[in-house]
Amino acid sequence: DTGVSQNPRHKITKRGQNVTFRCDPISEHNRLYWYRQTLGQGPEFLTYFQNEAQLEKSRLLSDRFSAERPKGSFSTLEIQRTEQGDSAMYLCASSQQGETGELFFGEGSRLTVL
Amino acid sequence: AQSVAQPEDQVNVAEGNPLTVKCTYSVSGNPYLFWYVQYPNRGLQFLLKYITGDNLVKGSYGFEAEFNKSQTSFHLKKPSALVSDSALYFCAVRDVYNNNDMRFGAGTRLTVKP
Numbered sequence: 655d656t657g658v659s660q661n662p663r664h665k666i667t668k669r670g671q672n673v674t675f676r677c678d679p680i681s682e683h684n685r686l687y688w689y690r691q692t693l694g695q696g697p698e699f700l701t702y703f704q705n706e707a708q709l710e711k712s713r714l715l716s717d718r719f720s721a722e723r724p725k726g727s728f729s730t731l732e733i734q735r736t737e738q739g740d741s742a743m744y745l746c747a748s749s750q751q752g753e754t755g756e757l758f759f760g761e762g763s764r765l766t767v768l
Numbered sequence: 769a770q771s772v773a774q775p776e777d778q779v780n781v782a783e784g785n786p787l788t789v790k791c792t793y794s795v796s797g798n799p800y801l802f803w804y805v806q807y808p809n810r811g812l813q814f815l816l817k818y819i820t821g822d823n824l825v826k827g828s829y830g831f832e833a834e835f836n837k838s839q840t841s842f843h844l845k846k847p848s849a850l851v852s853d854s855a856l857y858f859c860a861v862r863d864v865y866n867n868n869d870m871r872f873g874a875g876t877r878l879t880v881k882p
Contacts, residue, residue, distance in 0.1 A: 698872075
């Protein structure tokens, strides 16, 4: 299966620690998105890449969050100095270039901050 | 900015009966509308989309949706529900003038009882 892959699937950490999530999109997809989903809510947009360029960031993405897509392939999302409020499912999605394309989602990385 | 609303948190139907999951949207330009389904502990899966053309759109697993511009709605429908359709359903919109990100509703939990 060559769908979107996310690692790790589940991360438990203590408050104040740094965590990093990785996303491998579908290989021919130019666009890569990060969303955050909390229980009972829909996905909230965090940031978006077209190739290696980060074109948009949500106001939800505080200074403790950073995302990269260094070679226009895989992407990482790092959260520094984690807080309990960061506990959520972090979803990655990719799509073909163009505004009509649907998103293909990975299965998510669940973060639990103790 | 674009947004979607899913007025029902929960929809319950009996197996074999028709189902409708409601969605209304707000965009400044022409909307691109999408439906996704999420099963427990899984990522979102694309069901169908409306871009232009025929107001009735057919998608995966027998689902269809009707675009209604005057009512700014995009309701998801299925003529005969299956127990296996029980899941969380999300409506999403992308604005042609702001096409970098896709905005999701809060979701509707569909339960189909045998």
